[in-house]
Amino acid sequence: MKQEKILNISVDCVVFGYDINTKSxxxxxxxxxxxxxTKKEVxxxxxxxxxxxxxxxxxxGDTASRVLKELTGxxxxxxxxxxxxxxxxxxxxxxxxxxxxxxxxxxxxxxIAYYFLLKTEDVDLKANKHKAKWFPVTDLPELGFDHEKxxxxxxxxxxxxxxxxxxxxxxxxxxxxINEVQDLYQSILGIEIDNRNFRRKLINKKYIIALDEKxxxxxxKPAQLYIFSMDVYRKMFQKNYLISI
Amino acid sequence: MKQEKILNISVDCVVFGYDINTKSxxxxxxxxxxxxxTKKEVxxxxxxxxxxxxxxxxxxGDTASRVLKELTGxxxxxxxxxxxxxxxxxxxxxxxxxxxxxxxxxxxxxxIAYYFLLKTEDVDLKANKHKAKWFPVTDLPELGFDHEKxxxxxxxxxxxxxxxxxxxxxxxxxxxxINEVQDLYQSILGIEIDNRNFRRKLINKKYIIALDEKxxxxxxKPAQLYIFSMDVYRKMFQKNYLISI
DNA sequence: TCAAAAGTGTTCTCTGTACACCCATGT
DNA sequence: ACATGGGTGTACAGAGAACACTTTTGA
Numbered sequence: 001m002k003q004e005k006i007l008n009i010s011v012d013c014v015v016f017g018y019d020i021n022t023k024s025x026x027x028x029x030x031x032x033x034x035x036x037x038t039k040k041e042v043x044x045x046x047x048x049x050x051x052x053x054x055x056x057x058x059x060x061g062d063t064a065s066r067v068l069k070e071l072t073g074x075x076x077x078x079x080x081x082x083x084x085x086x087x088x089x090x091x092x093x094x095x096x097x098x099x100x101x102x103x104x105x106x107x108x109x110x111x112i113a114y115y116f117l118l119k120t121e122d123v124d125l126k127a128n129k130h131k132a133k134w135f136p137v138t139d140l141p142e143l144g145f146d147h148e149k150x151x152x153x154x155x156x157x158x159x160x161x162x163x164x165x166x167x168x169x170x171x172x173x174x175x176x177x178i179n180e181v182q183d184l185y186q187s188i189l190g191i192e193i194d195n196r197n198f199r200r201k202l203i204n205k206k207y208i209i210a211l212d213e214k215x216x217x218x219x220x221k222p223a224q225l226y227i228f229s230m231d232v233y234r235k236m237f238q239k240n241y242l243i244s245i
Numbered sequence: 246m247k248q249e250k251i252l253n254i255s256v257d258c259v260v261f262g263y264d265i266n267t268k269s270x271x272x273x274x275x276x277x278x279x280x281x282x283t284k285k286e287v288x289x290x291x292x293x294x295x296x297x298x299x300x301x302x303x304x305x306g307d308t309a310s311r312v313l314k315e316l317t318g319x320x321x322x323x324x325x326x327x328x329x330x331x332x333x334x335x336x337x338x339x340x341x342x343x344x345x346x347x348x349x350x351x352x353x354x355x356x357i358a359y360y361f362l363l364k365t366e367d368v369d370l371k372a373n374k375h376k377a378k379w380f381p382v383t384d385l386p387e388l389g390f391d392h393e394k395x396x397x398x399x400x401x402x403x404x405x406x407x408x409x410x411x412x413x414x415x416x417x418x419x420x421x422x423i424n425e426v427q428d429l430y431q432s433i434l435g436i437e438i439d440n441r442n443f444r445r446k447l448i449n450k451k452y453i454i455a456l457d458e459k460x461x462x463x464x465x466k467p468a469q470l471y472i473f474s475m476d477v478y479r480k481m482f483q484k485n486y487l488i489s490i
Numbered sequence: 491t492c493a494a495a496a497g498t499g500t501t502c503t504c505t506g507t508a509c510a511c512c513c514a515t516g517t
Numbered sequence: 518a519c520a521t522g523g524g525t526g527t528a529c530a531g532a533g534a535a536c537a538c539t540t541t542t543g544a
Binding site for chain 4: 487
């Protein structure tokens with residue numbers, strides 16, 4: 001059964017992927033390309049987020065999950081609705097108008113933006129039909145629509161959230177080293193962290209559990225591996241009301 | 246010139262008002278009432294948030310401001326978009342369906358929810374045409390649609406935000422006493438705070454400025470008045486990257 | 491044996507927290 | 518004079534921040 005689209009409401013997905021090897025936080029973007037009928041002129045040539053219209057019978061979260069699955073094949077990744085974008089002029093740049101006319105969708109569309117957190121290594125781009133590509137969040141290509149703004153706001157939200165919630169582990173493999181966590185924080189926040197203080201802090205958390213296992217296949221001293229236990233975290237967690245204004 | 250509505254997109258506003266006298270954080274709600282044609286039966290009798298459809302040519306934020314102005318006459322109050330609600334069944338309770346049919350709007354509407362922070366004393370309910378009424382956020386009446394959920398999420402967001410941003414002062418008069426700030430935190434968070442520690446903490450902030458002025462017309466020792474300086478706050482403000490997971 | 495990254499301790503400062511009484515004022 | 522809420526100080530504990538060298542391993 002074919003689902004019916006809601007023509008003026010879409011969901012856009014900022015897919016954050018962390019590459020543990022290059023220590024780079026990336027965003028997954030798809031190519032947008034359009035030539036004039038005579039092929040003499042390139043009308044649109046840039047990148048955009050993936051998104052899609054909301055179906056009549058699905059929740060906004062379902063739309064986001066569907067978009068992610070279509071793009072990456074992945075399900076059950078960390079997902080966060082962070083903002084709706086609905087300025088009347090958000091799709092009205094000249095090249096966007098050309099694109100919209102070509103695709104036949106509503107220039108007055110509002111979009112509910114989500115972000116996902118996952119590992120770049122979990123995505124197989126070879127099999128991808130959208131010419132999807134990872135770009136470092138700090139070095140994005142030319143973007144269509146208002147997607148630069150959407151990514152910026154997603155990134156801002158992520159920066160804030162990763163300080164107070166253990167979402168960082170969604171970007172790492174199950175088994176990780178302390179230094180990998182530190183590298184990730186440094187990538188996301190763009191700061192330097194003292195290794196001794198950071199290490200002590202993390203190791204003291206009961207929900208960061210040392211395994212009986214070390215890295216293998218590295219050409220140096222193999223590091224201790226740890227896992228994050230959401231169960232332990234939840235049991236320990238208690239709201240603190242520290243007012244820091 | 247009459248604006249054209251977007252029929253399936255609305256903005257709902259959670260208007261938080263703090264009553265400094267009763268020390269109560271309230272939400273402004275409007276009455277929803279409908280009788281059967283014979284007037285024998287009450288079909289709908291509850292409260293809802295104010296909201297309205299988005300116009301074709303306005304931003305979502307403009308819609309929210311318009312709704313607030315219509316309801317309270319106020320402009321330039323603190324406003325925050327916190328979430329979009331778009332479940333296909335969010336307006337499909339029996340009484341909501343009756344209401345929707347009567348009002349003639351789209352049962353598959355998604356809403357962008359905002360909250361406002363202001364002082365109850367700034368709102369004149371006498372002149373109000375919607376039978377608007379304040380209800381303590383902890384003691385709400387029966388609510389229509391999914392508005393109970395929307396209020397709960399707004400309140401949750403407010404609780405978190407007030408710990409890290411100086412939005413609390415939007416709920417207080419320009420000149421306030423330290424104890425009034427404490428009472429407000431206690432109301433919002435539902436906790437008890439040690440007065441000496443709290444007082445020291447606040448007074449040490451450079452952007453909490455003691456005036457050459459005390460309370461007047463109180464039948465006890467009049468308290469020192471302070472103001473919050475957003476200018477000083479902004480100058481001092483620097484992001485801290487304290488990881489507390 | 492060397493290169494590379496892993497891992498390790500101490501000191502100081504600051505902030506949070508617990509806790510109980512006197513003070514100033516208006517009535 | 519008295520009732521009411523305003524205002525005050527100290528001591529302890531815990532966490533953050535600064536800081537440099539040794540260790541382990543694979544190649």
